[in-house]
Amino acid sequence: MKDEFVISGNFDTVTFSKFKWNAFLGPIGCGKTTFLKKITSSMSFDFFPQEKVIYLSDKESYPQDKMMERLLMDLDHQDMVKEVLSLFGVKEISSFLDHIHSRGMEQVLVFLYRYMEDPTVFILDEALSMVDHFHKHALLEWLKKDAKKKKRTIIYVSLDPEDLMYADIVMLWYQNKVFLTGTRKKVLKEDELFRRLGLEMPFVMELYHKLKYYEVVDHPVDTIEKMVDELWK
Amino acid sequence: MEIKKKQINVVLGPSGSGKKELILKELKLENYPDLYEEKYMDKTLDEVLSEKTKHKKKKEEALQMIHLSLDALTKKMTEFSLGEMKKISIAYTLCGRESTYVFLYPDVGLDAKSKNSLIKVFRLLKTRYHKTIVIVSTDTNWVHQFADFVFVVYNRNVVLEGSTYDVFCNTRNCKKYQIEIPKIIEFEKMVLKKKRKKIGYRNDIKDLIKDIYRHI
Structure with missing residues (x-):
């Protein structure tokens, strides 16, 4: 289907919804990061043909002066950068x-440095x-709106349960596999499964x-x- | 800033407010170990924990407290996932014999089950071993469940301090100093604002359910 990325290889088939917010959730060590690293390594073009994929982990870092230079010099994205920085009370990019x-x-x-590359x-x-x-919630709210407007696909991994409220699709991971996938509404019905995982x-x-249970x-x-x-x- | 002895102290504040620096200064610590540093990568967990204690039993106890298998001791640091690394940082701290334990962002990278186990560890350290605990975190929903005393840092200064009730129920100040209000308090405040009903202060969702049932 053209509205999906179907990723398959020597692991389970995983389907992402295009232009949607796809959230990954699973206990620690369940293989989320391993899977993402695998599909975004040098072979990413095979998995996401004609897409510009950017993978950002919690450890990502670049020289600060290099990142600031892009924020200041990239005139096409000045409004976007100012909008995001205003969420943090920063008035001028230079400051x-x-x-x-x-x-x-x-x-x-x-986040800004990489998002300015306009990933799809x-x-x-x-x-x-x-x-x-x-x-963080102010930033995620902004990202949700911006990604929708620009038709970008978001794949989001977090262990903070409140972050799930931004998701269109939720994938529950367990032991290196997608255990359950569906709309947020459908997946959040499974309270017993959440508890067990x-x-x-x-x-x-x-x-x-x-x-x-109290029927209220x-x-x-x-x-x-x-x-x-x-x-x- | 007066850290409360033999209590669970939590330090909150927006990113970049200077929480970590303030704590290190207050406790006269030079730095906080970062187990992601290159120098640790070639070592086994056993070798890393040996920096804190030579006693095998102490290492094993620390691992058991955070629910990591003892087999982990022989693994190289590169073999652990992000969440496991976070648990290892906690075990590393627990291997010490300090009277005050400092945990920087111990919740980041942990799932709910691990975070709940961690609460038990903090309570155990406080009640059985009479330790002083200092936790720097950004997750108010989590710390609200167990903190005895809360400090809010803003622009490198402590601007609010008190019990969880004193700090979090002052929603105006929480907003002013950019602290997320715990959802359970947000709910209680919303009931009061919209329905003029006072359902009371709770830090456990099970107690909140009973209060709701009583008031509808």
């Missing part, structure tokens, strides 16, 4: 370096894991699954506000 005193802010710089498939493997949650659900979904909610909602309205109609 961004003064804010980089931690690995979290360095991850933001690396952007893979973030715990790439924002050190960014504080307050700013040692994974957490986003807060509002965990609340829903616990409350449904009958359908899942995706925000705290909607849950409150649902409970006290």
Whole structure:
């Protein structure tokens, strides 16, 4: 199908949805990173023909002056960079370096540096894991909108259950295989499976699954506000 | 900044606010070991942990506490996944005999099961061994479950401090200093704002369920 990337090799077949946010979730050591490294190594062209693939891990790093130079010199992306930096309270691109005193802010710089290359498939493997949650969610919200507008495919790996709320498709990994895949709504129904795999659900979904036993909610909602309205109609 | 002795102290703050520097300065530590450094890559886990203790039993206890198999001792550092490396950093800290244990971002790269085990380890260190624990983290939802005392760092200064209740229930200050409000408190505040119902402060979702059931 043209709206999918079907990746197969000497491992399980994995299908990504094009132009969507594909989230990977699984216990530590279940093979998510190994799989992604395998498909994004020198052979990535075979797996993603005619696509510009960028893989970003949590350890990615480049010389800061080189990254800053691109941020300052690439005039085509100035508006985008300013928009993202404003989420972090940075007014001028030139002053961004003064804010980089931690690995979290360095991850933001690396994110921008690579995203400016306009990837059509952007893979973030715990790439924002050190960014504080307050700013990480602002950045993910921005990425979700931008990727949708520019028709980019996002493959996102994170162990933070709240990050799942940005996903269109969720893939649950276990022992080097995709155990379950489907829309976010479908996968988040499987509370028992999450528990058995040692994974957490986003807060509002965990609340829903616990409350449904008391028969006080009958359908899942995706925000705290909607849950409150649902409970006290 | 006054670290509370024999308590679980948590340091929060936005990225780049100077949490790590402040803690290292406060505890007069020169640096925090980074096990990803090149010098460790050729070594086995046993050799790395030997930097902290020569006692085999102590190493094994540390590994057991974080649910890593004892076979891991003979493995090279390059053989571990990111999550396992995070567990190893914790074991490395646990191998020491300090009265204060410092953990920098111990939750990053860990799944829920491992994070829950870690909470048990912190509680054990506090209650059985009477250790002082200092944790730097960005995950307020996680630390809210077990922290005794919270420091919020902003622009290299401690701007808020107190119990989890004092710090997190002050949502205006949390927003001001860019701290994510734990979801459980966000829920309670939303009920109060929209429905004018006070369901109370909880740090466990199971208790929250009972409160909800009582108030609907």
